[in-house]
Amino acid sequence: MTIEASGFLSRRELAKLLGAGGAALAVGLPERVFAQTSKTTLVIGIDISDTITLDPARQAQYTPPMTLTAAYDMLVTMEPGDYINLKSALATAWNRTPDRKGWRFTIRDGVKFASGNPMTADDVKWSLDRVLYLGDQPSQYIANIDHTAIIDEKHVDVILKNPDEPILTILAAPGFPVLDRKLVEQHGGDGSTGAKEKDKATTWLNDNSAGTGAYRLVHWERNAQIQLVRNDNFWRGKPAFERVIIRHIGDSAAQLLAVRRGDIDIAFNLIPEQVATLKGEPKLRLEALTSLDFVYMALTQEPEFNKALALKEARQAIGYAIDYDGIKNSMLGGAALRPAHFLPVGVSGSTEATAREIGFRQDLAKSK
Incomplete structure (x- = not known):
């Protein structure tokens, strides 16, 4: 069933x-709940007890993608409600390679990481290689990648071992973003075939981000909160909030009370009966989604x-x-x-x- x-x-x-x-x-849940508490800071209440790492190449839990999709971008993405048609992100185009054994991605011009470093084809290749060679949880989903190759400063090939149509959709997942190679290597990152033994960047990536996303991770305290600040270099324009705080609230009743009081802007873990009690409250907005x-x-x-x-x-x-x-x-x-x-x-x-x-x-x- x-x-x-x-x-x-x-x-x-x-x-x-x-x-x-x-x-x-x-x-x-049947609806999402919004309660605007600040024009500059967004506060989210959610159970984040499952978060054990915020290193994209190592995470496999339920809640970390919320943080990762705020701090990082992938080559391709999907719009809410449409999980079939891929949209461009850090790649503006993707086509079959001439030998039909993989995909050639055209890299977007003018994108900077939050650090100010330019995003390049080298960052794209290195980021995918790091996932592959670390051999942690996300690597199983791209195990059919044989190798990656830089064709020129604008193009990167992803060559497959076998035909694999879902690979494009997989690359839209938050486990496969493009990382700032220069910055991550400064903190022990490694994208070589020996990454499993050599890479030491996870501790740093748990408390910092190295992406092109709308926000920059600045702090994570396990079972307490995650803090993000606006990325002023964001390539899509000025993000909506200066700061985002993801508060760990493990109990749905506590989330209900917090959203009622205006302590949080969004509640994630309410049950339908709790949501029903919020209908009609003028300071709250409920939106249904699937x-x-x-x-x-x-x-x-x-x-x-x-x-x-x-x-x-x-x-x-x-x-x-x-x-x-x-x-x-x-x-x-x-x-x-x-x-x-x-x-x-x-x-x-x-x-x-x-x-x-x-x-x-x-x-x-x-x-x-």
């Missing part, structure tokens, strides 16, 4: 806000663990026995969608139409 719930504020939508001014159960977040129930197919579940018919019976609408309405307050599979509605290959066509529905007769 798959059910996708509406979410509060996607990581990409947050980045846009900052810069502009088995069985799966997708969970999130998230890509979901949880799932996995069933083993390995007979050594469970002989019954190893049978396809047994797993199908479970799929037909589940009360999907009951879960959606009782546990998620109706704030959910139902994808057909483990891909949430909105990404390539998963629409509400396909969910209706091929998704499971409760059918107790078929489950017997």
